[in-house]
Amino acid sequence: MPPHRLAIVVIGRNEGPRLAACLASAPDGVTVVYADSASTDDSVTMARAAGAEVVALHPDTPLTAARGRNAGAAKAIALDPDLAFIQFVDGDCTILPEWLPAAVDFLTAHPEVAVVCGRRFERHPERSLYNAMCDREWNTPVGQADASGGDALVRVRAFAEVGGFADDQVAHEEPEMCGRLRAAGWTIWRLDVPMTAHDANITRLGQFYRRSRRAGLGISQCLDRGGAGRDPQGAAIVRRALIWGVALPVAIIASLAIDARLAAVMAAAYPAQLLRQTARNRRQGWTGGEAVRVAALGIVSKFAEAHGVVEYWMARLTGRRHRPVTYK
Known part of the structure; x- marks a missing residue:
């Protein structure tokens, strides 16, 4: 060539x-x-x-x-x-x-x-x-x-x-x-x-959080431009982030006014998810301690991505300019 x-x-x-x-x-x-x-x-x-x-x-x-x-x-x-x-x-x-x-x-x-x-x-x-x-x-x-x-x-x-x-x-x-x-x-x-x-x-959790928040922000903007067909994988990421990072926490807090036991049952979804992801990580070759930490970071990432999603739509609805998020 x-x-x-x-x-x-x-x-x-x-x-x-x-x-x-x-x-x-x-x-x-x-x-x-x-x-x-x-x-x-x-x-x-x-x-x-x-x-x-x-x-x-x-x-x-x-x-x-x-x-x-x-x-x-x-x-x-x-x-x-x-x-x-x-x-x-x-x-x-x-x-x-x-x-x-x-x-x-x-x-x-x-x-x-x-x-x-x-x-x-x-x-x-x-x-x-x-x-x-x-x-x-x-x-x-x-x-x-x-x-x-x-x-x-x-x-x-x-x-x-x-x-x-x-x-x-x-x-x-x-x-x-x-x-x-x-x-x-x-x-x-x-x-x-x-x-x-x-x-x-x-090297720091804050960098990891900002990187995941950045993903939620960027994916939301992408989907807003062209719908789920523009980025099917991104749509799935946002859906999971909103479930784990927004919907479930809101449901837990709301249920406290009704029945604390119900709130405890819903909150148990997080340690259950930690156990499931740890087992999956071990199958993928992570060592025991790494498998647990990677699973925990996966849950943290859902909150960070949800943060980015909410941040995008708040700016969108109020007419503010979206600005890039850096993690370095």
Whole structure:
């Protein structure tokens, strides 16, 4: 594949050494565009020194990942109007060497496919249970998929056909765009090929909570745009979050005025869920202590996701602007 048919778009904000590693992982001869979201470190200088084209986003509107990717893509296409593919990658990731040849070959051989992604790995799963959970989260089923993650190779023609990402989508922008691509007749695939190494760097419960809250917020916005068909998996996540994080707590509190025993019976659903999820986690290879902690964090995530859902709809109903939630 001639190098000019492919460009890499990197997005980031204050990623420091992670950005340097990301830029260094780009193959020689491929155009790299870095879209910077108002970094206060030396990210822009670093990117220019690495030979990347730089697009600096002004913080006059929310600095979303979607906006960064769109700006980077627009720059890449302006540099080469005949561009065929764009590899989107987050600035805290590095591209693994086997990925791009396999991904480009797949899109070239399958003209009906708009987006292809591979296996994203967590670079340091041993540093925290949160990182280890991310590593397993990235291991999605191989084959045709509803959506990709933030790292993916995208066909420019398909991207342009649906208007790219939604600039104001505060999170979950990839499933939102992929939903529109599927509605337009395109398909999305996940290959069994190593793609990127990611550095979540989640070491505290507060970061985990904000990341889950961010998911609830972004999924709600996605579903508000296009309904459950836009993101079937996201719809299921929101449904479970509202049951465990809103409906059941409200029912427990309300039942206290009627019968405390009824409230206790309903509250027992949480330890029962903890036991069920612990057993499931053990079957999936988590050790005994890890299995319990992962199950407990799963319950915490439901409250955090519900927080994001409620936050989205409160802002929506009061006309306030949605702003991105960060966890780093």
